Amino acid sequence: MKYTIAVIPGDGIGPEVTNQAKKALDAVAEVYDHIFLYKEVQMGACAIDKTGVPLPEETIKVCKEADAILFGAVGDPRFDNDPTAKIRPEQGLLQLRQELDLFCNVRPVKAYHHLLKNSPLKKEIISGTDVAIFRELSGGIYFGRKELSKDGKVAFDGCQYSVDEIIRIAHLAFKAAQNRKKKLTLIDKANVLETSRLWRKTVAEVAKDYKDVDLNFMFVDNATMQIVLNPKQFDVVLTENLFGDIISDVACVIGGSIGMLASSSIGKENALFEPIHGSYPQAKGKDIANPLASILSASLLLEHLGLQDEADAIQRAVEKSLDLGITTKDLRSKNQTFTTTSKVGDFIADYIENQEDSNMNFKNIHMGQSTII
Numbered sequence: 001m002k003y004t005i006a007v008i009p010g011d012g013i014g015p016e017v018t019n020q021a022k023k024a025l026d027a028v029a030e031v032y033d034h035i036f037l038y039k040e041v042q043m044g045a046c047a048i049d050k051t052g053v054p055l056p057e058e059t060i061k062v063c064k065e066a067d068a069i070l071f072g073a074v075g076d077p078r079f080d081n082d083p084t085a086k087i088r089p090e091q092g093l094l095q096l097r098q099e100l101d102l103f104c105n106v107r108p109v110k111a112y113h114h115l116l117k118n119s120p121l122k123k124e125i126i127s128g129t130d131v132a133i134f135r136e137l138s139g140g141i142y143f144g145r146k147e148l149s150k151d152g153k154v155a156f157d158g159c160q161y162s163v164d165e166i167i168r169i170a171h172l173a174f175k176a177a178q179n180r181k182k183k184l185t186l187i188d189k190a191n192v193l194e195t196s197r198l199w200r201k202t203v204a205e206v207a208k209d210y211k212d213v214d215l216n217f218m219f220v221d222n223a224t225m226q227i228v229l230n231p232k233q234f235d236v237v238l239t240e241n242l243f244g245d246i247i248s249d250v251a252c253v254i255g256g257s258i259g260m261l262a263s264s265s266i267g268k269e270n271a272l273f274e275p276i277h278g279s280y281p282q283a284k285g286k287d288i289a290n291p292l293a294s295i296l297s298a299s300l301l302l303e304h305l306g307l308q309d310e311a312d313a314i315q316r317a318v319e320k321s322l323d324l325g326i327t328t329k330d331l332r333s334k335n336q337t338f339t340t341t342s343k344v345g346d347f348i349a350d351y352i353e354n355q356e357d358s359n360m361n362f363k364n365i366h367m368g369q370s371t372i373i
């Protein structure tokens with residue numbers, strides 16, 4: 001089959017990690033006889049430099065027409081270090097999420113057994129963790145009215161949610177819970193925030209359609225502690241935009257690195273796949289960033305296209321790379337060697353193309369300075 005994939009490499013390490021995901025997709029295309037037609041477009045600081053805006057019209061058009069979107073990351077210290085900047089790279093991402101109505105961001109958090117030794121958390125606490133974070137993505141405080149007083153001494157960010165915005169993601173989260181361990185935890189701050197109280201009331205109503213799912217509530221401050229102290233108590237986590245952003249970065253500690261967490265952002269018509277990390281500008285061009293979150297995002301993309309075997313092939317390749325220790329520095333444990341972003345991508349692609357061949361000799365794969373086995 002032929003699929004059109006809009007590719008937005010973005011800024012910082014975005015292009016490097018997206019290139020590795022494309023290598024994995026190319027290998028899948030080769031093995032399973034598909035054609036992936038990439039249409040590369042710009043967003044973020046690179047788009048501002050070229051066109052003056054963080055999200056050019058052409059990018060929106062190409063994304064709307066594509067079968068799926070693969071995104072890297074946006075963000076640049078030139079803007080981060082200038083609080084007065086009127087145009088920012090991140091506005092492009094937020095605008096795209098809103099333009100395409102990508103309201104449901106799913107962030108799977110898994111403790112890969114090969115990485116248990118990498119986590120600062122105790123092995124017995126995280127082993128077996130499998131949480132799906134459902135983060136509302138197109139509403140809340142990131143999209144509220146923003147104001148700065150004329151004298152620059154008072155700032156305002158408004159947070160708003162409607163019942164309809166809550167209902168649509170709640171249904172998706174409950175459906176996911178039905179296919180998992182049948183537990184859904186709503187994370188909010190309902191002891192303080194009116195929006196959170198609306199979330200609790202609405203989600204409790206939606207729960208009546210899912211009587212087989214056990215619904216419980218947790219305040220966000222406690223949740224950020226519980227996710228690292230006892231992550232296995234969670235199955236599906238449902239939460240609003242800001243809380244989901246923060247909780248998922250905290251949850252990265254379970255996965256061994258933020259470079260391991262992929263995500264899908266789903267709307268009615270479009271779907272975008274991206275690692276949860278940012279543009280990690282310190283690593284730009286150094287070939288050191290972990291590409292696995294981007295590669296795993298490509299796996300989620302294939303799943304979304306209904307290509308489950310192909311998605312699984314990427315997953316197996318990722319697990320194999322972890323198994324053999326063919327990883328970047330962030331996943332290195334004591335005395336273990338590591339390799340580069342591009343070599344990890346090469347290995348994953350190579351493994352996808354040759355994994356059915358039991359005679360494949362991994363020692364033949366050229367891995368630069370790294371010791372493979």
Ligand SMILES: NC(=O)C1=CN([C@@H]2O[C@H](COP(=O)(O)OP(=O)(O)OC[C@H]3O[C@@H](n4cnc5c(N)ncnc54)[C@H](O)[C@@H]3O)[C@@H](O)[C@H]2O)C=CC1
Pocket residue numbers: 013017072073074075076077080090093257258259274275276277278279280281282288289290291293330
């Ligand atoms: N989705 C997006 O495009 C996002 C963009 N940003 C933007 O990214 C820029 C940098 O933001 P930060 O807060 O520093 O977050 P970041 O996620 O880019 O990096 C934070 C830290 O995580 C680690 N890290 C991130 N990605 C990694 C990878 N692939 N492999 C290994 N380690 C990795 C590094 O230690 C890094 O210092 C900012 O401009 C920010 O606005 C931040 C988050 C998400």
Ligand SMILES: CC(C)CC(=O)C(=O)O
Pocket residue numbers: 090093094142245276
């Ligand atoms: C621009 C930010 C909202 C991006 C981010 O941190 C994220 O989506 O995780």
Ligand SMILES: [Mg+2]
Pocket residue numbers: 245246249276
């Ligand atoms: Mg974030």
